[in-house]
Amino acid sequence: MLLDVPLGLIVERLRRRGTDDASVEVKACTNKLSADVWETVSAFANTAGGLIILGLNEAEGFVPSANFAIDRVRDQFVSGIGDGGSAAVVTHAPRYELDRGEVDGFQVLLVRIFELELKAKPCYIGARGVQNGSYKRVDDKDIKMSPAELYELQSALLPSDADGTVVSEATVEDLDPDVVRSIIANRRLQTPRVLRGADTLEKQLVRLNITTKDGAVKLAGLLSAGIYPQQFYPKLMIDVAVHSDVEKSAPGQPRFIDRQLCDGPIPACIEDALAAIGRNLRKATIVQGAGRREDWEVPQEVLREALANACIHREYSPMFVGQAVSVDIYPDRIEIKNPGGLWGGKTVDNLADGESRCRNPKLMSLMGATPLEHAEGAVAESQGSGIPAMIREMESRSLGRPKFIVKADSFTVLLSRHGAELAENRTWIQSHVGTELTDREETLLMFMREHGCVCDVQKIREALKWDSDDIRLICGGLVDKHVLSKCGKDTFEIIDMNRESSASTADRILEALSAEVDMTAREIAVASGVRISSVRYHLPKMADKGLIEVMGSSTSRNRRYRKK
Template structure:
């Protein structure tokens, strides 16, 4: 390590007066600290880090008196190779700092397929650590199991649901899935009976008694009510009044809450609808045309929800956790159990050729499962392009990319809300422009809220608010029943 880099690391410790997530310093005057193996494990399992020995933390991160650099360097090298599984391939050197020798070791992060790194004498479940901002933390068994899954292909989606039978599958969905397979793979599925085709798709398997049971993948993709067997394999939605989960000054916490049930096609559809009904649909008018400006593009929301349900952790330990969708006044957060799987990292998300599928049979089924979302033929394309489509859709709407957050236990995407247009800002502040709406209705016998929104440059929600005011004032009247989807509005005849 260069002298300047070492000086900057130690200066950073002095400023913070403590170790950091990337640097661990110890005096090691009385020998190699016994708990240093915790840091070796933690750095290996997290993002790597640097160990500096011969620095006295209690004295303000100055060189430790009586430090034997050669002996400590040898002891550290032995600990890395003999006390850790797998061995830690640290780069160890003796450097000079403020006229005194110190031992510096850079511990690289292990490849995903090699984690966890643990202390040999206590074993994997008692000796695997993770590095946080405040030091080393013992990994929980669930986190260790998720790391272990990166070494092989999980098969939780193939697990038979022993309490379920064929009558728990939606016959309409099953027929459409089989029709799709027989269309695109006629040479294979055209020769198979329905039962054999369902077995081949891993929608069903035979139990020990020879009875057909839906697999978890089959139930999630085409079940009538999967939550009968797994109550928390659903989506919960909450729209909050502010920027956090606390109540506002009136004691109100939620604008809307819902718990969605059913197979994945239904979960995706109902979640997209919930986001849409609780957000603005603004617009800009260019000539005779209006361009809708949703707070969150429906295509991006759909892909994010689909990815969360398709790639979440379905291991037994995670089946008590749902996909959570939280809508705040400034952002949308979508969180699923289980972090990124396999070779995929936050840095590689959306990049061509880098894709890993935790639930490969569920993903394959969703590729041929009809979608309920308009404009989408099937639930998923299963080609590793979902995240790229999110980025592209946001870019088309001149919105920033989402912020991903990944841990061993969960993954989340955060979307920022679209900024208000000038007309929307005016409507929010002053109640909108009634004159534009009245002027349009004078020139047209009647109009829909969408047409009036285009004319006034407002969101449909903003226009409806003004229309309700005009109706109360007796200036405008509805032409259809209150909640009719064909609703039109016109001026009351007495209005000059």
């Protein structure tokens, strides 16, 4: 089916916006196909696909073009894309579908462009060449792709030896001998065969890809065990910046309210960046027996994993070594961005499948044996469980899934901040329970509070990825502590839960919504008196039932809602 929604609704949306958008492009094309159509074909094919409507005049308010020659324009498009017997205008032409539609009683030509497979990108205008004829879609614009973006597209499936690059000016004296010894010892424990026959330090360094046979230091070795890698690559660090507003450099605001450049080898960069982030997050202090611990509004484990991934999986080819990993802390979120897009066929859809594909295998191997400076364990493991663990940890604390923003030349992890909700959940547990709980008991209770006072084992298992028998044991312990009661087979309820049912909560949200005025989730929470986390939980379900209308993408911070 060429259209996902009726053409009339698409045109109505464009007229309301006054412009095209990221997925729809309109061209007047009165008497012939306009030449810039091919820029849009390239942009849609290289980005996420899209719809081209030919025969509408954007400048006149998206009205049908006068005397639109639909058959001529169709033939010119088919010929230009390579299906008319003539040479194609674009190289690596995408799959497409054609159809006719009607707007205000006049015919228009609809062209659905499908995104190319990664191995076929980029689509480009042949006469201009790949460097000058490749485009990407950004909002309603077709933007020429940068050399870095093109490099990433063309090398995304190719083995890389960037982490094996020889650092010409470095010697073994630039390596920390204590870290080198730790790496050797840890690798010997992990894989006894790895050092078989390597009976000298020099041979061991070569075997582990820290140096070459000539004694030259490799980039992976320098980043893992170097005393100060920035002597040779000044920008291979983590740049942490704290912003006062939800966007960078808001008018009238200081550029940063805190900033730290975290340098040294990768383990030091990660630990320093984690400390810098922690200084700027809200925390809840938990008393445990005679001791206490701090819970961060975004879990430390999630942040450490995101930082490690950014350093290990970033692009280290010459075009990118002048860029740092960046951490931007805003009042509502944390963004961790690394140079280089996804590699090896990874996409947003399969990031959490547990399959590990590594752009920098030498560095990954070393990071699995390189100790952290101020924490137990190594920097990374290479079994593909990092991102699934991040997702589970965030969801188990009712903090929402991490968002992943993929571009050709960068990858960003977006973690929402929920400091106020962290404090509220902590206050509720302390006031409601009155007894000391384990971390898992607290997590399960917070999950039940967010998703209704009654939950069964299957629902908890699907959300938290815990073993069913473990869930039954935890629930049984909470029953013994008079926190939960059993109300059916494998079903439990929080005792004396002083809150309305899920149905009444949805009713309150619906009453707060207006059919005339769009509202954000936070505005709905204020108007309804329902906690923001519950509002976010109920809104998608209400949309699925057709009770409300949703404006904006699921990743937009400005997503708005109205009553139907």
